[in-house]
Amino acid sequence: MALDVRLIAGPLSASAELEAFLAGRTGDGAVVSFTGLARGVARDGSVVDALRLDWYPGLTEGSMHDIAVAAAARFPVRDLVVAHRCGDIVPGETIVFVAAAAAHRRAAFEAADYLMDRLKTEAAFWKYETGPAGGRWIEPVDEDRAAVARWKDEAP
Structure with missing residues (x-):
């Protein structure tokens, strides 16, 4: 079982990440990946010019690693x-890439879904959007909390 957890302060290429993850893979029946992009429109419909993801060295990476370890323990993934990403991100750029490899598709889908639900609500990032109307801090919303809560209700 390999866990590759990285915090990246510059551009993130989802295609390069996927290509590297697939390289030489012959024993798995399924690979599921997810790419999250920075949006140019906020939840309220206002324009977003940039997103800043602040982090605290060590704490942020540790929170990401703990989430990945929990996913590996919960799902039969290989x-x-x-x-x-962290730092300044403009609309259209990749924020996050996750991938899971497993013998069968269900485990890979569930692991990727679980990772994203927990990363969105629990990873140690502080999100700040800026646009023509000014700037604001972004917090998880009820929909995000409900998505992660469902994993607590389901048996591993």
Whole structure:
């Protein structure tokens, strides 16, 4: 079982990440990946010019690693990758890439879904959007909390 968890302060190429994750893979029946992009429109419909993801060295990476370890323990996956941006991001750029490899598709889908639900609500990032109307801090919303709560209700 390999866990690859990285915090990246520059551009993140989802295609390069996926290509590297797939390289030489012959024993798995399924690979599921997810790419999260920075949006140019906020939840309220206002324009977003940039997103800043603040982090605290060590704490942020540790929170990401703990989430990946929990996913690996919960689902029968062979490998996981979590690559997450920090710093300044403009709309259209990749924020996060996750991938899960497993013998069968269900485990890979569930592991990737679990990773994203927990990363969105629990990883130690502080999100700040800026646009023509000014700036604001972004917090998880009820929909995000409900998504992660369902994993607590389901048996591993």
